[in-house]
Amino acid sequence: MNEPILEVQHLKTYFYLGTDMTTELRAVDDLSYTLHKGECMAIIGESGSGKSVSALSILRLVSYPPGLIVGGKILFHGQDLMEMDDEEIMKIRGSKISMIFQEPSSALNPVVTVGKQIVENLLRHTSISKEDAWKRAVELLDEVGIPNPEQRVNQYPFEFSGGMQQRSMIAMAMSCNPEILICDEPTTALDVTVQAQVLEQLDKLRETHDTALIFITHNLGVVARYADTVKIMYGGKVIEDGPTDAIFHVPHHPYTLGLIQAVPRLDLPRSHGLHTIPGEPPDMSKIPENCCAFAPRCKYATEECRTKRPQPETVGEGHHCSCFHMDLLEDERNEVVRSHG
Numbered sequence: 001m002n003e004p005i006l007e008v009q010h011l012k013t014y015f016y017l018g019t020d021m022t023t024e025l026r027a028v029d030d031l032s033y034t035l036h037k038g039e040c041m042a043i044i045g046e047s048g049s050g051k052s053v054s055a056l057s058i059l060r061l062v063s064y065p066p067g068l069i070v071g072g073k074i075l076f077h078g079q080d081l082m083e084m085d086d087e088e089i090m091k092i093r094g095s096k097i098s099m100i101f102q103e104p105s106s107a108l109n110p111v112v113t114v115g116k117q118i119v120e121n122l123l124r125h126t127s128i129s130k131e132d133a134w135k136r137a138v139e140l141l142d143e144v145g146i147p148n149p150e151q152r153v154n155q156y157p158f159e160f161s162g163g164m165q166q167r168s169m170i171a172m173a174m175s176c177n178p179e180i181l182i183c184d185e186p187t188t189a190l191d192v193t194v195q196a197q198v199l200e201q202l203d204k205l206r207e208t209h210d211t212a213l214i215f216i217t218h219n220l221g222v223v224a225r226y227a228d229t230v231k232i233m234y235g236g237k238v239i240e241d242g243p244t245d246a247i248f249h250v251p252h253h254p255y256t257l258g259l260i261q262a263v264p265r266l267d268l269p270r271s272h273g274l275h276t277i278p279g280e281p282p283d284m285s286k287i288p289e290n291c292c293a294f295a296p297r298c299k300y301a302t303e304e305c306r307t308k309r310p311q312p313e314t315v316g317e318g319h320h321c322s323c324f325h326m327d328l329l330e331d332e333r334n335e336v337v338r339s340h341g
């Protein structure tokens with residue numbers, strides 16, 4: 001793969017809760033990765049696993065109290081974002097690194113036309129003239145597949161459908177040609193057809209602009225076709241990561257296997273039912289330091305898992321997994337992979 005643009009090294013973002021702020025919640029606990037130009041990296045995990053906090057940390061959007069980045073480096077082209085002052089980080093936010101949030105309605109200003117919002121972002125971050133910014137806004141809406149962009153540019157967000165709001169968010173996020181676009185569950189609120197269209201659109205943008213994508217979702221199925229690499233998060237940690245193909249075909253963590261089984265199958269009768277992972281995601285403020293956070297829900301768990309923290313081991317090229325019992329998984333894996341092939 002080509003040059004790395006973002007290197008996250010041992011990132012730790014904790015929240016300090018309770019009246020005396022002594023309850024430590026390790027939302028992101030020792031996260032490391034390298035993102036390359038044009039790469040699409042997916043971060044997958046159930047609700048509360050630390051996906052959004054990991055993304056917000058990169059843009060330094062976690063505020064104290066209660067949140068604090070307590071360790072690690074975030075290198076953007078080798079420069080540590082943690083050491084930049086507010087002005088420098090503001091320049092990067094929205095221009096070089098852009099983020100699309102979960103809820104378009106929360107990010108789009110309801111009383112400003114969609115076009116004006118794109119224009120304002122362009123004027124803030126580039127030296128383009130006002131007239132050219134409006135032209136560019138129309139082009140951008142066209143690029144993300146919004147019909148009649150010349151008219152649409154003068155409309156308000158409420159005049160757009162959910163899918164079109166999502167597309168205009170993409171247009172806004174793409175307006176300054178960011179090097180990295182972070183999409184935090186950009187499609188959860190949308191129906192499946194619209195989800196597919198939005199993903200298709202993001203993928204096209206990646207191809208034409210070589211933008212690197214960090215795609216956050218709780219649904220492993222959504223990313224199968226688009227992601228180059230996948231990180232599976234559980235309880236604030238990456239428990240397995242690797243090339244998308246390896247994650248789907250030779251998963252090594254029982255949790256990853258559970259996520260694969262939870263992907264809906266369109267080719268089976270509905271009576272077949274949906275597999276869900278038993279139990280609940282952990283209360284993040286109550287995970288002991290020395291254990292596997294998944295142990296309470298894992299059928300392979302032993303005393304070792306409850307008293308020691310598994311460390312990442314290399315299980316294939318660029319493929320790592322943190323689990324004491326990955327060998328035991330083999331039979332089940334073969335069966336699941338065969339039936340989900």
Ligand SMILES: Nc1ncnc2c1ncn2[C@@H]1O[C@H](COP(=O)(O)OP(=O)(O)O)[C@@H](O)[C@H]1O
Pocket residue numbers: 015017025027045046047048049050051052053054066067284285
């Ligand atoms: N502002 C906050 N204050 C306190 N706890 C928070 C805050 N934001 C996130 N958390 C906690 O951090 C953990 C990770 O949250 P988040 O990254 O939003 O999860 P995800 O995006 O994977 O659903 C959760 O346990 C959540 O409750």
Ligand SMILES: [Mg+2]
Pocket residue numbers: 051052053184185
């Ligand atoms: Mg989230």
